[in-house]
Amino acid sequence: MRTVRAITVGLLASAAVATACGSSDSAADPTTTSAAPTTTAAVTTTAAEASTGPITIMPLGDSLTAGDDAEVATQPQSYRGYLHAMLTEAGYDVDMVGSQSSPAVGDLADDPDPDHEGHGGFTIGPDESALCDGCQPSPANLSAHVEEWLATPPDVILLMAGVNDMLPEPEPTETGYYRPVDPADAAGKLGDLVDQIAALAPDSTIVVGSYPPIGFLVDMNNPALAEGAEAFADLNQAAADLGAADPDDDIFSAPIRTELDESWSEDPGAPDSDVIGDGLHPSPQGAEKIAEVWFDTLTPILDQLA
Numbered sequence: 001m002r003t004v005r006a007i008t009v010g011l012l013a014s015a016a017v018a019t020a021c022g023s024s025d026s027a028a029d030p031t032t033t034s035a036a037p038t039t040t041a042a043v044t045t046t047a048a049e050a051s052t053g054p055i056t057i058m059p060l061g062d063s064l065t066a067g068d069d070a071e072v073a074t075q076p077q078s079y080r081g082y083l084h085a086m087l088t089e090a091g092y093d094v095d096m097v098g099s100q101s102s103p104a105v106g107d108l109a110d111d112p113d114p115d116h117e118g119h120g121g122f123t124i125g126p127d128e129s130a131l132c133d134g135c136q137p138s139p140a141n142l143s144a145h146v147e148e149w150l151a152t153p154p155d156v157i158l159l160m161a162g163v164n165d166m167l168p169e170p171e172p173t174e175t176g177y178y179r180p181v182d183p184a185d186a187a188g189k190l191g192d193l194v195d196q197i198a199a200l201a202p203d204s205t206i207v208v209g210s211y212p213p214i215g216f217l218v219d220m221n222n223p224a225l226a227e228g229a230e231a232f233a234d235l236n237q238a239a240a241d242l243g244a245a246d247p248d249d250d251i252f253s254a255p256i257r258t259e260l261d262e263s264w265s266e267d268p269g270a271p272d273s274d275v276i277g278d279g280l281h282p283s284p285q286g287a288e289k290i291a292e293v294w295f296d297t298l299t300p301i302l303d304q305l306a
Contacts, residue, residue, distance in 0.1 A: 054093040055093065055305050056096075056154035057095070057156045059078075059117060059158045060149070060157055060160075062118065062161060062163060063076045063121065065078055065117070065118030065160055077283060079287045080114075082292075083294050083298075094302070095113065096113045096114070097152075097154050100117060100119070102114055121140055122140050123164045124162050124186060124192075125143030125144050127141050129181065132175050135176070147200055150197065153203060154201070156204065156298070156301065156305070157197060157206045158209060160209040164181075165182075166235070168183065183228055186234070186235045190235060205251075206251045206252070207294075207301070210235075210258070211257060212257065212274070213257060213266075214279070215266040265285070
């Protein structure tokens with residue numbers, strides 16, 4: 001979370017006030033210090049009161065975070081643009097951050113804040129996954145790169161990771177695509193990634209999102225899919241458990257799986273479906289539903305940070 005630190009007026013003339021959200025205020029005008037009290041104990045201000053910058057939010061994850069700027073009916077769409085619109089319309093001053101900049105839904109011109117840390121095809125890690133020969137960054141997992149991405153920690157991190165761990169590719173293909181993962185390991189790896197993020201960004205609030213009820217990953221009645229369905233259920237349960245472990249850890253859960261269980265429309269590619277033709281990635285309608293769960297989870301957290 002943002003660190004709120006008391007700063008004495010007597011020190012403001014010679015030092016800048018730095019806040020945990022990454023913004024800073026310039027030092028106080030020295031010409032005004034003569035009016036300050038001669039003692040430093042009586043009058044204080046806080047970094048939160050001095051800071052007028054937005055709350056920074058890093059969407060972190062895979063293609064469900066990244067979205068795509070191609071044809072919306074056939075390409076993955078992201079919750080990011082919808083969430084940003086919902087938050088700003090509700091009066092929150094937020095800034096989406098990350099090393100990537102791409103539209104969440106449709107054209108970039110329609111997305112006023114396209115920054116993110118979504119990486120399509122990435123697993124949780126650590127592993128030696130690759131999207132292709134020579135593809136960068138490499139390896140294609142979040143754990144390997146999160147230290148670099150969190151060099152400037154945001155106020156809030158929205159993490160949704162693990163669906164690619166459900167889709168192993170044990171041997172490299174001709175193009176170099178390789179995903180040496182075991183779906184049964186995903187839940188534990190998610191916990192390890194959250195621990196890694198918390199160590200790298202101790203003042204950030206982490207919100208771990210589960211996944212929507214992706215049809216081919218929730219069908220326990222199909223013997224060919226049962227093992228993957230069990231691993232996917234464990235992954236989503238891990239996301240819920242991480243947020244419930246310790247309320248003092250600033251780790252929360254966005255219950256996307258449970259909140260959308262009844263309303264998620266599984267008819268891949270249909271005009272009113274929540275998923276595109278691949279049965280995995282959200283349509284614009286599905287992305288908006290995911291954004292609504294993030295919004296409901298985030299607003300009480302942002303109220304504490306604002």
